Amino acid sequence: MSAMTIESAGQALISLKDITKVYGSGTAAVHALRGVDLKIEAGEFVAVMGPSGSGKSTCMNILGCLDTPTSGTYRFKGMDVGSLSRDGRALLRRNYFGFVFQGFNLLSRTSALENVELPLIYRGVPAGRRHERARDALRAVGLEGWEYHTPAELSGGQQQRVAIARAMVIEPEVLMADEPTGNLDSTRGREIMELLRSFNAERGVTVVMVTHDAGMAHYAQRTVRFLDGLIDSEEMNRKGAAS
Amino acid sequence: MIWETVVLALRAIRRNVLRSFLTILGIVIGVAAVITMVTLGDGATEQVRADISSLGSNMLQIRPGQGFRGPGGVRIAAERFKIADVHAIEREIYGLEAVAPISDQAAQAIYGNRNWATSVMGSTNDYLAVRDWQLSEGRVFTEGELHSGRAVCILGSTVVRELFGDQDPLGAFIRLDRLSCQVVGVLASKGQSSFGQDQDDMVLVPLKTLQRRIMGSTDVEAVMVSASDGVSTQAVREDIERLMRERRKIAPDKDDDFHVRDMQEIVSTLTSTTRVLTALLGAVAAVSLLVGGIGIMNIMLVSVTERTREIGTRLAIGALEREVLMQFLIEAVVLSSLGGVFGIILGLSAAALGAHLLMVPFVLNPGIIAVAFLFSATVGVVFGFFPARQAARMDPIEALRHE
Numbered sequence: 178m179s180a181m182t183i184e185s186a187g188q189a190l191i192s193l194k195d196i197t198k199v200y201g202s203g204t205a206a207v208h209a210l211r212g213v214d215l216k217i218e219a220g221e222f223v224a225v226m227g228p229s230g231s232g233k234s235t236c237m238n239i240l241g242c243l244d245t246p247t248s249g250t251y252r253f254k255g256m257d258v259g260s261l262s263r264d265g266r267a268l269l270r271r272n273y274f275g276f277v278f279q280g281f282n283l284l285s286r287t288s289a290l291e292n293v294e295l296p297l298i299y300r301g302v303p304a305g306r307r308h309e310r311a312r313d314a315l316r317a318v319g320l321e322g323w324e325y326h327t328p329a330e331l332s333g334g335q336q337q338r339v340a341i342a343r344a345m346v347i348e349p350e351v352l353m354a355d356e357p358t359g360n361l362d363s364t365r366g367r368e369i370m371e372l373l374r375s376f377n378a379e380r381g382v383t384v385v386m387v388t389h390d391a392g393m394a395h396y397a398q399r400t401v402r403f404l405d406g407l408i409d410s411e412e413m414n415r416k417g418a419a420s
Numbered sequence: 421m422i423w424e425t426v427v428l429a430l431r432a433i434r435r436n437v438l439r440s441f442l443t444i445l446g447i448v449i450g451v452a453a454v455i456t457m458v459t460l461g462d463g464a465t466e467q468v469r470a471d472i473s474s475l476g477s478n479m480l481q482i483r484p485g486q487g488f489r490g491p492g493g494v495r496i497a498a499e500r501f502k503i504a505d506v507h508a509i510e511r512e513i514y515g516l517e518a519v520a521p522i523s524d525q526a527a528q529a530i531y532g533n534r535n536w537a538t539s540v541m542g543s544t545n546d547y548l549a550v551r552d553w554q555l556s557e558g559r560v561f562t563e564g565e566l567h568s569g570r571a572v573c574i575l576g577s578t579v580v581r582e583l584f585g586d587q588d589p590l591g592a593f594i595r596l597d598r599l600s601c602q603v604v605g606v607l608a609s610k611g612q613s614s615f616g617q618d619q620d621d622m623v624l625v626p627l628k629t630l631q632r633r634i635m636g637s638t639d640v641e642a643v644m645v646s647a648s649d650g651v652s653t654q655a656v657r658e659d660i661e662r663l664m665r666e667r668r669k670i671a672p673d674k675d676d677d678f679h680v681r682d683m684q685e686i687v688s689t690l691t692s693t694t695r696v697l698t699a700l701l702g703a704v705a706a707v708s709l710l711v712g713g714i715g716i717m718n719i720m721l722v723s724v725t726e727r728t729r730e731i732g733t734r735l736a737i738g739a740l741e742r743e744v745l746m747q748f749l750i751e752a753v754v755l756s757s758l759g760g761v762f763g764i765i766l767g768l769s770a771a772a773l774g775a776h777l778l779m780v781p782f783v784l785n786p787g788i789i790a791v792a793f794l795f796s797a798t799v800g801v802v803f804g805f806f807p808a809r810q811a812a813r814m815d816p817i818e819a820l821r822h823e
């Protein structure tokens with residue numbers, strides 16, 4: 178353990194080495210990732226792009242500890258995630274990651290406020306403090322006054338923002354967003370992007386975001402392009418290019 | 421954290437009102453059915469038992485002839501008892517509280533212009549002791565009256581009502597067929613026997629009076645005895661059988677030509693019959709409990725898709741497997757217990773109403789309540805918990821993708 182701590186000094190926050198992911202087996206096997214190497218530094222804002230089916234979501238799920246790679250090493254803060262138990266990975270998700278899913282994954286028939294409170298419950302935050310923080314998070318994404326609406330009563334963009342509030346409420350070190358603007362018109366999309374950038378700039382949150390929209394990718398400092406389960410190219414963006 | 425988990429579970433229940441309601445409903449109906457059936461069955465058993473013990477439960481009846489064949493049955497002709505047999509029993513059998521010779525005959529009771537067909541029972545004061553019967557008015561027979569066969573009588577309450585209406589019968593003279601007879605007492609009302617007979621429709625006279633002035637014979641039809649408390653009726657029965665075989669000079673290889681009927685035996689036969697019925701009703705109700713259980717299982721399984729995604733979401737935002745499981749376990753326990761409690765309330769209410777309508781006593785059976793409750797709780801927990809466990813063991817992403 179001590180060796181690991183020493184090793185982590187001066188290392189990237191996230192480092193993927195030769196990560197592969199195979200779904201199924203035999204002739205039906207799908208090679209979603211075929212050896213991905215990726216480093217992300219603390220405080221970065223990274224956009225992930227690439228054609229549909231190129232493995233972006235698969236890679237994000239592995240980054241967020243929601244899924245395990247078939248082979249390869251994933252180090253988070255120098256720690257080998259592959260060696261962690263189920264509970265160990267759950268605690269990593271609980272304490273470090275905020276995840277915005279491609280399909281929101283809000284609890285149905287549950288108010289926006291309760292959805293946002295959920296991660297705090299598992300963190301053992303007392304009820305009073307929890308309400309307060311959930312309200313603040315909803316206010317930060319511009320959903321003041323919508324606290325008691327259920328997902329079914331919210332528009333796609335509003336649901337998306339509830340999902341972002343839920344990811345942000347724990348003040349994670351890393352925010353992972355899988356196509357956070359996929360369901361939104363470009364105005365709403367830009368609002369979400371501004372939100373992510375402010376989290377990144379003001380709170381120092383590391384943001385990894387999948388997008389299909391080159392305009393949105395410009396909010397990030399770096400763009401990583403996937404193609405057929407491999408990283409095809411990486412490029413640095415001029416800071417603040419989109420504004 | 422436990423409290424938080426309880427809150428989560430309660431929220432989940434509130435969120436899925438319809439599903440929760442249906443889950444509860446299955447249990448409510450099953451539990452209520454079992455409790456109602458068994459409680460009513462127990463009530464019927466108790467009723468039968470009480471009816472029979474109103475005849476005197478430590479009572480034995482000795483009659484000539486073989487066996488008790490019931491009304492209309494054939495009784496083999498056998499030598500009648502005489503009063504000497506009664507005295508022999510009194511003298512030689514240990515552990516008897518009272519010994520009453522009885523004979524009875526149908527007669528017309530007449531008072532003024534009123535007329536009532538009833539049964540005249542000839543016996544001694546011991547008859548009242550054997551049957552544990554009190555007087556509501558007047559007195560019992562005196563030694564002199566019994567000894568000399570005086571024309572006095574004690575009336576059953578039905579006879580009083582039919583002949584006297586509201587008038588006081590004490591001291592009045594009634595006629596029993598041709599015998600004029602003074603009323604000295606009135607029996608407390610005993611109501612119907614379990615065989616549907618009106619026990620109050622009778623007139624009690626001293627045995628000698630019946631024998632000499634109404635029947636015209638010295639026969640004693642039967643002897644009723646009651647065993648003292650703590651004395652086994654079985655032992656008394658065997659003693660009496662031995663004595664009577666001796667007195668009637670029955671060869672060892674011959675069957676008895678008399679029969680000892682033990683009320684205790686009848687009580688246990690009849691109550692075991694109603695117990696079988698209760699068990700049957702209970703079994704039918706248990707089937708409905710089972711159906712309720714299957715209903716719960718269905719609802720739980722149908723909702724498993726949605727629940728799996730929910731579990732995926734919870735795992736994805738950092739819930740531990742055991743936290744998710746605990747939540748679902750609590751949820752299942754709360755739902756099942758709610759169902760169980762409502763079922764018990766409904767079942768007991770239905771049983772109370774049913775007992776009132778069927779006029780049987782309401783007998784609380786804590787055992788069956790516990791069994792029904794535990795069963796429903798188990799069903800709810802098992803079927804609520806296992807699909808959830810399946811889901812909680814998946815990778816979060818797998819659970820989220822669940823169709």
Ligand SMILES: Nc1ncnc2c1ncn2[C@@H]1O[C@H](COP(=O)(O)OP(=O)(O)OP(=O)(O)O)[C@@H](O)[C@H]1O
Pocket residue numbers: 200201207208209227228229230231232233234235236821
């Ligand atoms: N659970 C799964 N089982 C089998 N194959 C899968 C599974 N998940 C993804 N795949 C396959 O892996 C490949 C990569 O999928 P992935 O979801 O990572 O693509 P993506 O880049 O996110 O695409 P999109 O832009 O459409 O979201 C696809 O070919 C997909 O069919």
Ligand SMILES: [Mg+2]
Pocket residue numbers: 233234235279355
């Ligand atoms: Mg995707």
